[in-house]
Amino acid sequence: MASIPALTLIYGGTFDPFHNGHLAIARIAGNALFAPVTLIPAADPPHRPPPGADAAQRLAMLEAAVAGDACLRVDRRELDRQGRSYTVDTLRSLRADLGPEAPLALLVGADSFLGLPSWHDWEALFELAHLVVADRSGSLIDSLSPALADKTATRWANEAAQLHASPAGRVLCLHQPLHDVSASEVRRRIAEGGDWQALVPPPVAVFIRAHGLYGAAGL
Numbered sequence: 001m002a003s004i005p006a007l008t009l010i011y012g013g014t015f016d017p018f019h020n021g022h023l024a025i026a027r028i029a030g031n032a033l034f035a036p037v038t039l040i041p042a043a044d045p046p047h048r049p050p051p052g053a054d055a056a057q058r059l060a061m062l063e064a065a066v067a068g069d070a071c072l073r074v075d076r077r078e079l080d081r082q083g084r085s086y087t088v089d090t091l092r093s094l095r096a097d098l099g100p101e102a103p104l105a106l107l108v109g110a111d112s113f114l115g116l117p118s119w120h121d122w123e124a125l126f127e128l129a130h131l132v133v134a135d136r137s138g139s140l141i142d143s144l145s146p147a148l149a150d151k152t153a154t155r156w157a158n159e160a161a162q163l164h165a166s167p168a169g170r171v172l173c174l175h176q177p178l179h180d181v182s183a184s185e186v187r188r189r190i191a192e193g194g195d196w197q198a199l200v201p202p203p204v205a206v207f208i209r210a211h212g213l214y215g216a217a218g219l
Contacts, residue, residue: 015058052214065204
């Protein structure tokens with residue numbers, strides 16, 4: 001009998017900039033699911049204003065932050081693709097690379113998960129990948145919209161093994177303490193001349209200062 005391929009776990013985002021909260025959630029998810037994490041920076045995110053750093057700068061910060069970490073990888077396929085960075089297109093691209101039987105999981109925050117019905121072709125996500133939701137509150141299910149509750153009613157998983165055992169379609173919550181930091185807070189502190197270096201990995205702080213990003217020139 002052929003063995004099931006290893007789980008591919010991806011974590012997408014604008015990463016503007018990549019900060020310690022991003023790093024923490026990636027490591028927590030990777031440890032919980034016994035899988036390396038592939039970070040995919042968005043080139044043209046459809047759900048937010050244009051990033052403060054351009055795509056090449058955000059990619060460079062991300063690569064610097066995870067350099068030498070065997071559990072974290074960077075995939076630049078959204079930067080190489082034309083048009084908006086729709087998650088469903090990225091999953092289709094990955095599915096084409098991995099084949100129909102390989103387990104594939106998408107890591108998202110709770111707020112992003114609750115907003116799924118506003119995403120482009122959102123219902124197709126469940127046919128392409130599992131969803132892993134970082135839920136800080138522990139009460140995610142109580143907050144679902146009717147459409148999302150209906151779509152996920154029979155999909156909830158309670159252990160990582162269920163995601164390794166099938167290609168797609170399950171939803172797993174990670175009830176883990178997460179860093180209370182956001183990219184917008186990092187950018188605000190930089191712009192206002194506040195204390196921000198401790199909120200990002202050291203290589204990211206070096207890059208921000210060297211390139212004067214987010215108003216950091218002269219710091």
